[in-house]
Every structure is written in structure tokens, then in C-alpha cells.
Amino acid sequence: MRRIFTRQLFSRSTSGTRQLQTEAPAGIPQALFDLLEPSPLALSVLSGAGRALVSRRPIHQGQRLFQEWPLVCVPALSKQDKICHRCLAALGNDAQSAARPEVQTDGSTHSTHALCFCTPTCYAAAMQEYLPIYLASNLQQLEDECRRTQEHFPLLAAKLICSEALTQHSPAGTSAATSTLLAGQSSPRSSLMQGIDFLSYANTPPPYPEEWVSTYSLLIHGLRTAVSGHHSDRKLSRSPDDDLSHVSASNVVSRGPAPASSEGYVREAAQWALKHADMAWYARALGRFHVNSFRVDAPEGGGSSDSLMAAALAAIAGDQNQRSGSAVYLLASMFNHSCTPNADISFPVCNSQAVFTAARDIEPGEQVCISYINADLPVDVRRQQLQFAYGFDCGCPKCMEDLGTP
């Protein structure tokens, strides 16, 4: 089955100023080699197309190219009580939830949404990967803001920095430092940010978009509660661009007990996060999320044919409510776009693990592409969306034919 909206369109914040760029990183992440090695694809550089995935041998229609867990993913905020916070699977019978501290805003106490996990195993893995610091941070205001603006990227950044920080400060005696982000992912967790850095990005130099600056402040505000227990603690002064003046220091007066496992190392990890997550880091992450995030449509019915069909119909109709969440992948981000893609994406396990298959037979040396947008739209709409979201004029055979260009 073809999923037609593979990527998500850019939000308003950087429109008009973008220029797609890639940095020449110090090295190709090991995780990328690990994903490529068993696949029939190679990473190449094509003139005019930049980085590209190219077939190394004949590929038959329907053949699996590779499968990949995301570097980072978040559930749609409207589905936080239905979707696993770690893997985006629908919650099963043995789902587990992690309550979060109550917060007090404007004198009234209210509890934040609990985070849900599909199985105790997934919950346990999340506890190793990012959850203790995520729970100890008060991200209520950040989530409220994201709910208001329908933005997922700041929450991807929050999960990313919590994962990175915990990698640096794993409690002694656990395997967290060497475990993987998600079971089955071969990349060491230490390569998470290295993987993000390797992606193409929207060039957004300072001054940063206002939405970025304000959501960044809310993220830092949240992380500070994980360090201090109450964020009026000003000992953690940071870089000069850390302007929190518009974040009220008085509207969150308490937080609940931190998880039992979280005492010293969570505080240390949060301190590490505050030190490393400066505004430039945040902009680096968001600039990459904007051009590389995939919409995940994992059917909630556990993959029955009815729910798969419903998901397919909703995807065709462009139903945003159907979206399970957003995810950023490493190897999958190397695909270029074509309006006649020769590769398809699907989520057959009904979580954020993406599977790519050949949409038709592919010759050795041929570039393998996916469609970033609904390829069934009229040519002018397609080209407008691609220019707006990714900053390029599509020169694929279908566009040339539809435009009457020989």
C-alpha cells in the first residue's frame, strides 16, 4: 500500500527564508553504514541532486529496501492517551502509563497528561532512554503551546535533548549508555545528535523565528524544573541568548515527586541538557526537523485490514487527525523526491518503524526516490508545495511531462 503523504509540509515559521543545505560533517554516522550495509542501496552524490540513494543491484517490485526506527519521534498531542509515547504503537491491553507531576497555574492545580506506553517493555526501555528526565521536566507550557500551534517540532527537540542527556549520565550499572534508542536499531545512542546533524537542513540564521525563541524558552523552563525542583533557582545561568524574561517564574509552584530512579543522575543529566541545549542547538535541531520529519500513520486498530483501509483512506483524504505522530529518520532522510517515486513507505508493524519497498523494478545505478507530498495532486499544486516546503523546483519526469517540457 502506498502512503502518499510521506513528509510533512513546513510550518509558517521559516517559510520564504529557507535554503536547503547540508553540512560536510566530520564523518558519516556509523548508524548510516549499519542501515545501508544489508540494503540494496548506496549513498551517493549526484550532480544537481546532492546526496541520493542509488540502487547497487537489480531490485524487484515489492522488494524490501530497508526498515528503520526513527532517531526521535513524538505522538500527535491529540493522541497522547492512545499512542505509545516511545514507539507510537497503539496502546494494547497491558499498556502502562507514567503519571506526571501536578502543576499549579494561576492558583489552580491541575495534573498534566500522563504519558502512555504500549507495553511494560516499552516503558522500561523509555526509562533507560529518556523518560526520567522528561518526567522530571515540567513541559506543560511547551505542550500547551504546541497544542495551540499544532507544532510537533519543539517536542521532538525536548525528547531529543532528554535522550542525549541521559546517554551522558546513565546510572552506573545499567546498560543505558550502550543500549539502542529503540530495540532493533543498530545505532549506538551516542550517535543520536550526530545523526540529526548529518541531515539536510533549512538554513535559518539568527535572528531566529519568534516561535522558535518562545518555544525554546519553554523547553529550558521545563528542564530547569528537573534540575532544581523549582525553577526560581537561578544558579544555572547560561549563555547570554538564554532570555527567559517572558517566562513567568511564578506560575509553576510545585512538582510532584520525581521517579524513584531519578535522584542524582536525573539532576545531573538535566544540568548537562541545560548546558548543551543553547539556542543555536535548538535552531540546528528544528532546522533539520522541518525538512526531514515524516508523518507516521500507524493504524490504531493493531493492523486489521479494516483499520489499514481506514488509515489509507484518511491519508488519501489528507486527514491530519489520522496522524499518529511525527518521526525523524536517518537513512530515510537521504531519499530525494520524485512525483513518480520508485519507493514506498509503510508502517506495517503499526508503530514508528518505517519500511521502505520498491514500487517497481529498479535498475542498478538508478536513483531511488520517495514522494514527499501527495503525488496525485495537479502539477502546479505539487510544485508549489515542494517549493514552499523544501525550496526546490521539481524536475522529475512527471513534472516535465505535465508541464509539456520535453
Ligand SMILES: [Zn+2]
Ligand atoms: Zn511502545
Ligand SMILES: [Zn+2]
Ligand atoms: Zn515532480
